[in-house]
Amino acid sequence: MFERYSRQMLFSGIQEEGQRLIRNKHVLVIGAGALGTGNAEILVRSGIGKLTIVDRDYVEWSNLQRQQLYTEDDAKNYIPKVVSAKERLEAINSEVTIEGHIADVTPEEMEQFVPGVDLIMDATDNFEIRMIINDASQKHDIPWIYGSIVASYGVSYTVLPGTTPCLHCLMGDIPLGGLTCDTGGVISPVVQLVVGHQTAEALKILTENWDSLRQELISFDVWANHHSSINVQQLKKDDCPSCGTDAMYPFLSAGDHTKTEVLCGRDTVQIRPPSKEERDLDVVAANLSELGSVNHNTFLLQFKTDTNRLVLFKDGRVLVHGTNDAAKAKSLYHRYLG
The missing domain is CATH 3.40.50.720 (NAD(P)-binding Rossmann-like Domain)
Known part of the structure; x- marks a missing residue:
């Protein structure tokens, strides 16, 4: 052994x-x-x-x-x-x-x-x-x-x-x-x-x-x-x-843990929903397919706009790339995934 x-x-x-x-x-x-x-x-x-x-x-x-x-x-x-x-x-x-x-x-x-x-x-x-x-x-x-x-x-x-x-x-x-x-x-x-x-x-x-x-x-x-x-x-x-x-x-x-977090140095904001939720990535991909470039695998979905890239995980967590502005990230999140 x-x-x-x-x-x-x-x-x-x-x-x-x-x-x-x-x-x-x-x-x-x-x-x-x-x-x-x-x-x-x-x-x-x-x-x-x-x-x-x-x-x-x-x-x-x-x-x-x-x-x-x-x-x-x-x-x-x-x-x-x-x-x-x-x-x-x-x-x-x-x-x-x-x-x-x-x-x-x-x-x-x-x-x-x-x-x-x-x-x-x-x-x-x-x-x-x-x-x-x-x-x-x-x-x-x-x-x-x-x-x-x-x-x-x-x-x-x-x-x-x-x-x-x-x-x-x-x-x-x-x-x-x-x-x-x-x-x-x-x-x-x-x-x-x-x-x-x-x-x-x-x-x-x-x-x-x-x-x-x-x-x-x-x-x-x-x-x-x-x-x-x-x-x-x-x-x-x-x-x-x-x-x-x-x-x-x-x-x-x-209460001491934020729902929105700017990832230092990465020009990225992470957003977590108020509670865990299982997202159907196939359904989300279909909804976004006419709005921008979409690709996904078993674990996550990527959606690209003209200036930003959003990465959605199955638990509902999202990484908004291309900004360190939490307010802008929330706006994009609610616009496309909310």
């Missing part, structure tokens, strides 16, 4: 007992971009028992430079990332149970995904979702590992509920904003380094080697040759609304 993991089991920190622990664990990966695909592949090759991947987007040409698991055919056919990732991960290790969900992570979805999960891996690109992950982690006592990349700069931090400061504790003290991959670019080496740090911490948690965990925020710039580790333990706040003595988990409140 464990022959394929023999080299991993020779490592003193894992051995056969650790491999059995890994085999019985369930990891939730939020995001299937550069960090998500890297994390997912290493975990699957390591023999994780179950892996759940959640992502809201589809494969684009600009993804292929750094997002492993995807091919040109995926970009040509606008295949949702979790669909391609699941197919290729199953080809890598058929022993692993893999679930893929095409979804935007809201508080409601997060509460559905976390039962039975032993670890959450952050591979997202915005702090709204990260704060939802952070609150769910604290509420359900599940460790999570934060990761972020932009340009040649990377950050990783492991959050252990009840032990380390949570991300909400750090937000007021450590500058985590700034450039995005779409505004500052990103190079592949920094992706691999952050993935390496995240998955090394993940293996420690999955094998229950708690004393080996770093418990520091690590950051580095591979181009400028800078590296630092920050002890943030003193930043833990007793009155933190996410992890303090009277925690309220504010980011799990549906």
Whole structure:
């Protein structure tokens, strides 16, 4: 059973007992971009028992430079990332149970995904979702590992509920904003380094080697040759609304989650309907066929106007490309899809 993991089991920190622990664990990966695909592949090759991947987007040409698991055919056919990732991960290790969900992570979805999960891996690109992950982690006592990349700069931090400061504790003290991959670019080496740090911490948690965990925020710039580790333990706040003595988990409140979101740097607005709805893409395509260019597959529909492109997912969520104006995006949404 464990022959394929023999080299991993020779490592003193894992051995056969650790491999059995890994085999019985369930990891939730939020995001299937550069960090998500890297994390997912290493975990699957390591023999994780179950892996759940959640992502809201589809494969684009600009993804292929750094997002492993995807091919040109995926970009040509606008295949949702979790669909391609699941197919290729199953080809890598058929022993692993893999679930893929095409979804935007809201508080409601997060509460559905976390039962039975032993670890959450952050591979997202915005702090709204990260704060939802952070609150769910604290509420359900599940460790999570934060990761972020932009340009040649990377950050990783492991959050252990009840032990380390949570991300909400750090937000007021450590500058985590700034450039995005779409505004500052990103190079592949920094992706691999952050993935390496995240998955090394993940293996420690999955094998229950708690004393080996770093418990520091690590950051580095591979181009400028800078590296630092920050002890943030003193930043833990007793009155933190996410992890303090009277925690309220504010980011799990549906009222704190927007229905319209400008996707930074992408000239795109995402619109979610007030409630989930199953859209019949064939019917929508027929309705739009005389108004512009329409094509669709099993998972999504694309509709092009003279200046914009609307992508409709089956759950009713829409990406309006070609604008960062939420009001204009809503107008287009209601005009064509409302």
